[in-house]
Amino acid sequence: MLSQPVAELDHIPVLGPAVVAGLQVRPAGRYLDCTVGLGGHAALILAAAPQVRLVGVDQDPQALAQAAERLHPWADQVTLWPGNFQDFDPGDQPFDGIVADLGVSSPQLDRPERGFSFRLEGPLDMRMNPRGELTAATVVNNWSEVDLVRIFSEYGEERFSRRIARALVAGRPFATTTAVAETIRQAVPSSCRRGPIHPATRVFQAIRIAVNGELSALEMLLRRAPDWLRPAGRLGVISFHSLEDRRVKHGFVADTRLRVITRKPLVADVEEVATNPRARSAKLRIAERLEPDPLPGLE
Numbered sequence: 001m002l003s004q005p006v007a008e009l010d011h012i013p014v015l016g017p018a019v020v021a022g023l024q025v026r027p028a029g030r031y032l033d034c035t036v037g038l039g040g041h042a043a044l045i046l047a048a049a050p051q052v053r054l055v056g057v058d059q060d061p062q063a064l065a066q067a068a069e070r071l072h073p074w075a076d077q078v079t080l081w082p083g084n085f086q087d088f089d090p091g092d093q094p095f096d097g098i099v100a101d102l103g104v105s106s107p108q109l110d111r112p113e114r115g116f117s118f119r120l121e122g123p124l125d126m127r128m129n130p131r132g133e134l135t136a137a138t139v140v141n142n143w144s145e146v147d148l149v150r151i152f153s154e155y156g157e158e159r160f161s162r163r164i165a166r167a168l169v170a171g172r173p174f175a176t177t178t179a180v181a182e183t184i185r186q187a188v189p190s191s192c193r194r195g196p197i198h199p200a201t202r203v204f205q206a207i208r209i210a211v212n213g214e215l216s217a218l219e220m221l222l223r224r225a226p227d228w229l230r231p232a233g234r235l236g237v238i239s240f241h242s243l244e245d246r247r248v249k250h251g252f253v254a255d256t257r258l259r260v261i262t263r264k265p266l267v268a269d270v271e272e273v274a275t276n277p278r279a280r281s282a283k284l285r286i287a288e289r290l291e292p293d294p295l296p297g298l299e
């Protein structure tokens with residue numbers, strides 16, 4: 001048994017009922033959770049109908065161990081697949097529904113040793129997959145100033161990319177998350193140091209996206225996942241910032257294999273946000289797999 005904090009076992013998945021309703025979970029259906037994490041959405045899907053089978057993917061072995069524990073009551077209906085969802089091999093049986101709840105999980109953020117948090121002192125890591133080659137330390141200490149400006153602007157939409165990149169290059173080498181966060185705080189204008197949002201928020205997001213190749217993995221998933229669905233099967237994606245949501249929105253609309261179900265993204269209501277602050281920026285979009293086009297000449 002893993003010893004994990006009670007809060008993690010009690011974890012409430014973001015937009016859980018909307019995911020189950022959106023996927024139209026049905027008895028004996030086959031579902032893929034691309035980001036099984038703590039098993040929160042997976043447990044709801046398994047509980048929603050009898051004899052559901054589920055494949056749960058995660059690139060973080062700690063997450064998979066927690067998912068296995070959470071999903072123990074359905075152990076013989078669940079298969080866990082370690083790895084990046086962009087490399088997932090679906091085999092030859094289509095899925096009735098696929099869900100992806102993007103980004104990092106609460107335990108990844110809350111455990112200082114994972115290096116995701118600018119509030120908790122930890123090593124500059126930020127890898128969801130601990131076998132990944134690129135770490136936050138390499139990005140912060142070795143990447144050129146030009147490349148830092150580029151990722152802070154593109155992946156963090158950070159206004160002060162240039163001055164932050166300059167300060168980080170001047171302050172090298174860095175060993176801890178909090179040292180980087182403090183340098184960023186000093187680099188922004190003093191008027192931006194106060195306020196509810198820490199000045200390092202966007203830069204940490206940018207470094208994390210770069211370390212984990214998050215946007216290219218999402219683009220690959222959007223290209224591949226429709227082919228893993230049976231006709232009328234549903235794909236639901238929960239995103240947490242505009243860079244992801246834009247890709248999901250445009251990916252769904254432009255894909256001739258899909259029909260968009262959610263014209264506007266589904267978002268959490270005030271009660272959900274009050275109990276689960278992570279839900280505040282969540283957006284769920286759902287699309288449905290169309291029948292494949294008939295072969296030319298057979299119409």
Ligand SMILES: C[S@@+](CC[C@H](N)C(=O)[O-])C[C@H]1O[C@@H](n2cnc3c(N)ncnc32)[C@H](O)[C@@H]1O
Pocket residue numbers: 011012013014034035036037038039040041042057058059060063083084085086101102103104105106128217
């Ligand atoms: C937000 S959490 C998912 C939480 C989960 N839906 C639940 O209810 O417990 C995201 C999880 O997806 C994993 N993840 C993110 N990107 C991934 C990728 N490209 N491939 C595989 N796993 C990924 C992370 O390691 C993390 O465990």
